[in-house]
Every structure is written in structure tokens, then in C-alpha cells.
Amino acid sequence: MTHHRIAIIGTGFSGLGMAIRLRQEGEQDFVLLERDGEVGGTWNVNTYPGCRCDVPSHLYSFSFAPNAEWSSTFSPQPEILSYLKRCAERYELLPHVRFHTEVTGAAWDSDSGFWRISTNRGEITAEVLISGQGGLSEPQVPRIPGIESFEGTTFHSARWNHDHDLTGERVAVIGTGASAIQFVPRIQPKAGKLHVFQRTAPWVMPHRARPLSTREQRLFRRFPAAQRAMRAGIYWGREAFVLLFRHPRFGKRVERVALRHLNSQVKDPVLRRKLKPNFAIGCKRILPSNEWYPALTQPNVGVVTDAIREVRAHSIVTADGTEREVDTIVFGTGFHVTDIPIAGMIRGRDGRTLAEVWNGSPEAYLGSTVAGYPNLFLLVGPNTALGHTSIVFMIESQINHVWSALSTMRRRGANVTEVRPEVQRAYNEELNRMTQGTVWVTGGCSSYYIDRNGHNSTLWPTFTWPFRQRTRQFDEAAYALDTTQAKTGPETHEAPPIVRGLAEI
Numbered sequence: 001m002t003h004h005r006i007a008i009i010g011t012g013f014s015g016l017g018m019a020i021r022l023r024q025e026g027e028q029d030f031v032l033l034e035r036d037g038e039v040g041g042t043w044n045v046n047t048y049p050g051c052r053c054d055v056p057s058h059l060y061s062f063s064f065a066p067n068a069e070w071s072s073t074f075s076p077q078p079e080i081l082s083y084l085k086r087c088a089e090r091y092e093l094l095p096h097v098r099f100h101t102e103v104t105g106a107a108w109d110s111d112s113g114f115w116r117i118s119t120n121r122g123e124i125t126a127e128v129l130i131s132g133q134g135g136l137s138e139p140q141v142p143r144i145p146g147i148e149s150f151e152g153t154t155f156h157s158a159r160w161n162h163d164h165d166l167t168g169e170r171v172a173v174i175g176t177g178a179s180a181i182q183f184v185p186r187i188q189p190k191a192g193k194l195h196v197f198q199r200t201a202p203w204v205m206p207h208r209a210r211p212l213s214t215r216e217q218r219l220f221r222r223f224p225a226a227q228r229a230m231r232a233g234i235y236w237g238r239e240a241f242v243l244l245f246r247h248p249r250f251g252k253r254v255e256r257v258a259l260r261h262l263n264s265q266v267k268d269p270v271l272r273r274k275l276k277p278n279f280a281i282g283c284k285r286i287l288p289s290n291e292w293y294p295a296l297t298q299p300n301v302g303v304v305t306d307a308i309r310e311v312r313a314h315s316i317v318t319a320d321g322t323e324r325e326v327d328t329i330v331f332g333t334g335f336h337v338t339d340i341p342i343a344g345m346i347r348g349r350d351g352r353t354l355a356e357v358w359n360g361s362p363e364a365y366l367g368s369t370v371a372g373y374p375n376l377f378l379l380v381g382p383n384t385a386l387g388h389t390s391i392v393f394m395i396e397s398q399i400n401h402v403w404s405a406l407s408t409m410r411r412r413g414a415n416v417t418e419v420r421p422e423v424q425r426a427y428n429e430e431l432n433r434m435t436q437g438t439v440w441v442t443g444g445c446s447s448y449y450i451d452r453n454g455h456n457s458t459l460w461p462t463f464t465w466p467f468r469q470r471t472r473q474f475d476e477a478a479y480a481l482d483t484t485q486a487k488t489g490p491e492t493h494e495a496p497p498i499v500r501g502l503a504e505i
Helices: 013-024 077-090 180-187 214-222 224-239 242-246 248-265 269-275 292-296 354-358 391-412 421-435 465-471
Strands: 002-009 030-033 103-109 114-119 122-131 153-156 170-174 193-197 301-304 308-311 315-318 323-325 328-331 376-378 416-419 479-482
Touching: 002 013, 002 114, 013 030, 013 077, 013 391, 030 122, 170 180, 170 323, 180 193, 180 292, 214 224, 242 248, 248 269, 248 292, 269 292, 269 301, 292 301, 376 391, 391 416, 391 465, 391 479, 416 421
Parallel strands: 002 030, 002 122, 122 376, 153 328, 170 193, 170 328, 193 301
Antiparallel strands: 103 114, 114 122, 308 315, 315 323, 416 479
């Protein structure tokens, strides 16, 4: 068993960003627990054909580590992964990473004042536990009757089987979300027959992606201020998108653009009716693509809107009785977002897991701390996801909050901090009020933004700059700080000096 002051779960943007902040502040006693063999989080495991970010490149990166080498205004997955690896190397994080170490449980030990963390490679204890596991890390595969009897190949888009050749095969794609609209156009030319099973037609907008020229890259290398200005401009432009979610008249204008895009690319009226969404734009994630509709119009592609009744050994049967023979099934069915598995592994002061306490509706204070779970911090926790701009902005905001909390604990000589229940309750009541009237709850759709109890427990419901303001400093009044010394801590650590922190937008 080993002990650290801080344990971080995951090495995506959240985990790496937090670790970089710790190093910049002089903290050395921390460990990053990574179940895979590389850093990168979702950008390491999502390698499906056509995978790329739908947030502009200049905004989808750390503010303190701009990248002048992006090849496109919207970055492909390999470049994002390469960027994260470079950050891990540049800030000397790799010696702190334990690869192939999967967390299987974590429990707060009140007597000792630290977390006991179970992994597939033994137990670790830590005074502070920081979870950097985001909502797009655990693939969700639907429970379809008969799926276990299928004798062909199946895999989820987030676990793409690159060894399996789809050339000439009869392929079924289940799901038409953000991943499917990227990989379907890539596999369509290879497949002999491609059946796309669509439960709900998504709103698809024209994609504004373009290559970045060598002149632009050279400019950003020589004049970093130019890239910072570009980032700021993109940020404020994206903030305006909030109006779409909160004011229906703006949504109607955007719907007209999306419908023109559909009508211009799909001429068949029958197919066009299948692909026209039946809910307000913004209720689900808006998807940018110039390739999705053209792929669906190809002669080897069929869009199926009837519900799947069952899967047989070599086929899929829909509710109308039609049987379609398939060789491979690819699930583009998203992730466990409001029911992340790690919530069932973390036990707080009273022994209950987060999943038990939340009971289907995750909530936290500032998306970071939960009453009853001392010294636990969540990054990309409840109500921090976004429908309009970069999650990296929210991550950096939460990192500010976590470090401010750790600094306050040291200054006050506290070994335990915990958000007050009444503060957490009031904060989430405020979030519920802000969500009322938005398209996410009035738009007529079912989305991963809304949990099984009908609450928005995923999205931050307004502009992001107020969140940055609220997380800039740790609010001591919102927390209970325990200044008594731990009874049996494995060891104590001298507080390192405070040095200059990260730059902000």
C-alpha cells in the first residue's frame, strides 16, 4: 500500500490539467491513476474513423498551453491526443502516472482522515481524492433482446475494432448521435450494405471546418498574442449561442439554417422526412457535418426508423417484422453520463456510494464537491457539461476552485474540508430555476442531458463566464473545515511553497 497527499483519477483534460496546476504550485506528492496504457482519456480510447472535436481548435486546448500547429479549425482526434501527450511530457507528469491502474472502489476513512482507494494493482491511500473521469468515458450499449445470440461482430464506437475489416460487409449502425455522424461517412464507401438505425433524427448544421494554412501557423508561433486574441474572439462568439437554448425565437432562426442544409443535401422527399427532427433545436446536442446527409443518400445505405424488436444470429428484426441480415453491428449509442459507473464505487462518510445518495439525479456544489464526501473533488461533475462551447474552460475554472480549496486548507491548518449540505441544496435549487423554460426541458426530446428523474443534472444552464467568477476563489463560508489532526495518517507532508499559477482567459 502506498500513500499520497493527492490521488487523481484519469489522465484526460481534467486529470492532466489538475496535475499541471499542482506542479506549478509546487505540489509533488500526487499520483494519477490511469486504467489505460496512455494518457488522453476519451481522446485516447475514441479512435473511430473520422473522430474529431466539434469545438474550435483554438478554444479546445489549455489556455496556458496554446498549440500553433493545429492543422484545422476543428481538430482531428490524433492531433488532440498528441497535444495531450506533449502536455504530459512538457510538465513532467509521466513519473506521477500509474498506467494500467483501474480504480475499483474508494472509501472515506473517518478515523484516519484519508481515502482508501482500491485498484486492480493494490490499495492506495490519499488525503485528497480528485475524480477526473468525465461523462464521455463509459460506453453505453443498449439492452436489445437477443443480442447475446448474434454470431457476427459487435463493438461500440468508443472501442473501435480496427482489426475488423468492414469491406463488403452488411453493417448495422445503431444510433445517430455525435459519433455516428462522423464515422458513418467513413465506413459507407467500404460497406456492402449499411443499415443506419435511427431512433431520433438529430439537428445537423453545416460544418465550418477548414484547414489552417502554414501562414496562419507561422503567425501563431511568432505572435502568441494573435492566437490568444483568436481564442478570446471564438470564446465570446460561442457564448452568444446560449441565447439559442434560452430564447425560442433564436432557436427558430437556427432551425431554418439547419433545414436549408437538409433540403440542399437530401433530394429524396421520403428520406428527407425521415431525417427531419421532430423536436426543437438545442434540445439534444446540435451536430455539425457536411458529410452525414450525403452518406445517407448513397445507394448502399438505408435509414431505418422502426424500433428494433430483436437481434438474431445473423440479422436484426424491427417492430414491423422486417428482418435485415447483417454481419457486423456497430453501436453509436453514446455514454453513461448521468449514471457514470464510478459513482457506484465512491463511498462517503456514512458508507453510501455517490450513486446511492444521488438516486439517479447527480448533484454537487459548483460541480465539484458533495456533502458527506470529505476531501473529494469532482472535475466535470454534475452540471458542468456544455452545449455551446469548450468544456476545457469549465475544467480550468474547476481547477482554480480545487486549488483554492487546497490552499485554504493549508493556510487554515485544516486536514478535512466538506461542503455544507444547505449550501449544496441552495445551489442546486438555483440551477433548477435557471433550467426552467430552456429548450432542454421544453424542446420535446429525450436526451442524455436529462437524468432518469427528469432533472437536468448534466448541463451548466447559462453563460460560462459567471461560472468562472464563482470558482475563482474558495468560499470558506460554504464549507466545514476540520482543523483537528488526523489520528492515524500513514505519514504527513510538509506544505510546498506557493508559486505562480496558471494563466486564465
